[in-house]
Amino acid sequence: MIQNPILRGFNPDASIIRVEDDYYIATSTFEWFPGVLIHHSKDLMNWRPLTRPLDRVSQLDLRGVPSSGGIWAPSLSYCDGTFYLCFTNVVGRKGVYKDLHNYIVTAPSIEGPWSEPIYLNASGFDHFLFHDTDGRKYLFNMQWDFRKNKKRFAGIIMQEFCPHEGKLIGEIKLITEGTDLGVTEGPMVYKKDGYYYLLVAEGGTGPMHAATLMRATSVGGPYEVDPDYPMITTRNTPDHPLQNAGHGSLVETQLGDWYMVFICSRPLPDGSKLSPLGRETSLQKVTWTPEGWLRLAAGGKQPQLHIPETELTPHPFDPDPIRDDFDERKLSVHWHTLRVPADESWLSLSERPGYLRLKGRESLTSLHHQSLVARRIQSFTCEIVTCVEYEPQAFTQMAGLVLYYDESDHYYLRISHDDQLGKHLAIVVNDQGQYDELDTYVPIPEGRVYLKAAMNFDQIQFFYGLDGQSWQPMGPTLYSGNLADSYQSKLSFTGAFVGLCAQDLRGTRLHADFDFFDYMEIDA
Template identity: 60%
Template sequence: MIRNPVLTGFNPDPSIIRVEDDYYMAVSTFEWFPGVGIYHSRDLANWRLLTYPLNRISQLDLRGDPSSGGVWAPALSYHDGVFYLLYTDVKARRGAFKDLHNYVVTANNIEGPWSEPAYLHARGFDPFLYHDDDGRKWVANMRWDYRPGRSRFAGIELQEFLPAERKLIGPVNLIAMGSPIGVSEGPQLLKRDGWYYLLLAEGGTGYNHAATIARSRSLLGPYEYDPHSPLMTTVNDPAHPLQKAGHGSLVETQSGEWYMAHICARPLPGRRLSPLGRETAIQRVEWTDQGWLRLAGEGKLPALEVPAPRMAPHPWPAKPVKDDFDTQKLGIDFQSLRIPTDNVWLSLSERPGYLRLRGQESLASWNRQSLIARRLQHFSAEAETCLEFEPNHFNQCAGLVCYSDESDYFYLRIGYDETNGRHARVVTCKSGNYEEAEDSVPLADRRCYLKAVFDHDRLQFKISLDGAAWTDIGPELDAGQLADDYEGKLGFAGTMIGMCAQDLSGTMKHADFDYFSYREI
């Protein structure tokens, strides 16, 4: 069986393809660097994080991008021995205007190297590259319209793309305006039995999300929508365990079976908040005699378990719980915030066996933070690190952070002030309101151990001076605050847990982290 979600933690907007016996799936990474996570499977049930193709500033410069901006909805495809990846870099996302830049990169190997980007356009987002059977290639995307009195989601457009010249040519064709559900985005095109099928994400990426499908005998339309629409949604079942279901991507197996990867979210019990973020699930789908697509077993609700395809299971080796920083390369689960790692602010060699971070800007910055983090993937989990840090000014801090964005985070930090000297304290930021807990733990030794323990909507920080005896520090915190839609925030990323350092005096005081561990409880 395939047990959903297959990609736990913040891994939205899946774009799935098959190349012979290998399956690849690209997901959005927003303001986290490197950009676009690509996962690999050989059975659709077991997945491993394989690579990040956008690993150079020349491909992706996220400095100054807003939280939940950056990389939206990558589209992965393969044709004639070449991998194509299309993506949007969102520079502004609030209000009427969206500053959107769409690019394409290519590679002969899924693990790279990936090319420098070719610029496409800035008219909308969610670009998708369709390879027609006549050899022509087309870029589809949603169109954004900022003008008052008009729908912001202004239809799906299509324009021809020349791969040799790496540019768009010819007229921009408006091929579909979406179904009555509205908010049409995430277009995916495929051809089957003489029909062109247009799979759309509709209803918005929240609790009204849905997957719809339309078809036409001509690529340029007109497209008729399935009278059974939508294909999938949870809008009428708020108790279903997989909410926000939509934004699908289709793949056909070697034996002719069809599956759809899609967004979902698992709310906290009794609360419509998902601190794990939007995840990825896979559904089995079937074609009817009339040429329409249905979830296997009928109905419109995504299943928690679906039959796996007819192929041998292919599990991957389990990842180690603990990273001792004994190599010269960060583990693939770690990402930095907006900027690539470089020896100006991060080193794995200056003190072998330690991750050294040099403090930069605050946790409010959209530019240069010294922060390395990984996804929270389970409702019950704990993360732990050991830190050596000797601040001598209140502007110098380092520690363990549970981070949604600059408006909502929890931070167990080591700091210094004139009254308490070197100490540990919990600080929080809730909807942009920064607070420091009154109680602190004095630290005479430069070495201490920090832990964050999640139990659904409860988060408790702990501290130890020897790594054996742990005590609570700070109050029990509401992990629901880290959800991307907490109090109407309308974010798109999920909770990240990691290590960070700040030096607001500009001297780049360093902190040394001996290890980082993450495990499901």
């Protein structure tokens, strides 16, 4: 059986394509750099993170973007030997406006090199490039309307894209305003048996989320709605293990079977409905009815936690190692930095071989130049261990292990210096933007310090040690729900990360050296 989610942890807005015998999924990365994560599979069951195409500032500048801004809902497509990737960079998302910029990049191979971006438009987000069989190309996106007494999600628009001129041409056409579910977004277009099929997300990314199918005999419509919409949702099943199901993308296998990938969230079992792992990607087999509509192969509208394996030849990948020894010349594909690329001015794997050196910069609330490198938390039960050498001389210098949602919500086990305590450990909590230091301060000697975080569903416990063998608990048990996208009804879209960081608020860039990083998932 295939167990959902297939892409665990923060991996939302999946866009899937097949090129011969290879399957690729692109997912959103928001404020994390490099932009867009592309995953690879040959059997739709075993997946590996493969590449991150937006890897330089000339393609993507995230400095100053708000949390849960940046990359929204990228879409992959392929035509005549070229890969296309559409993406949005949301630089402002507060109030009624959405300040955003939409681009497209291309590459001869999924692993690049990816081109410099072509600017598309700024009318909305969730762009999808459809390659028609007559050679013409059309861009679809939702339209944002900020005006009073108007629907913010103002329908799906389309416009022709000319690759030779590198721009959109011709009229802009509104092709659907969506259904009564509202919040119509995420358009994906497919052509089959004389119909153009439009798959959209509706209902918002929370409990009312859904995916709806429409069709037309002309690419510009009019589009009729599936009479039994939505196609998938958990809006009426609040206890389903895969909540918030919607925002789908379709693929046909080389054997002629059809599958849909879609967003979902796994809530904590404490009844809070909070999902610190973020929005994940799951898979369902779908079938066509005699009338030409899609249905879940298992029946009904709710996704299945387990589905039968595909008939494709199994192709497992080697498991990721638990330990990263920082022996390579560059960071692995699992690591992201916050808003800015990793460069030798603040992050080095060569200045002290076998160590990750971070030079302290701005605070954990900065939207510009943080020295933070992190990876997704992908399991409710996991342990993270690192070892750091760091000798701060002032309270303005800090380094350590952080469990991070955004600048407003994070837990930080950090080393710093105090006039009375000297070098010491403490836990910093930022809860909805309210800074606190827990009343647990532990003086520590010069030299190596081992730091650990253990997550067990809704509980997080920090530990420390001086020899890497014996551990002392540090501070109280903390609540993992604080790292969820809907914590305290906040409207955010990412997921919990765990990472290494350093700050120097004196501006002297004192460095911290991290010897290794262990990420180990534990069977619950």
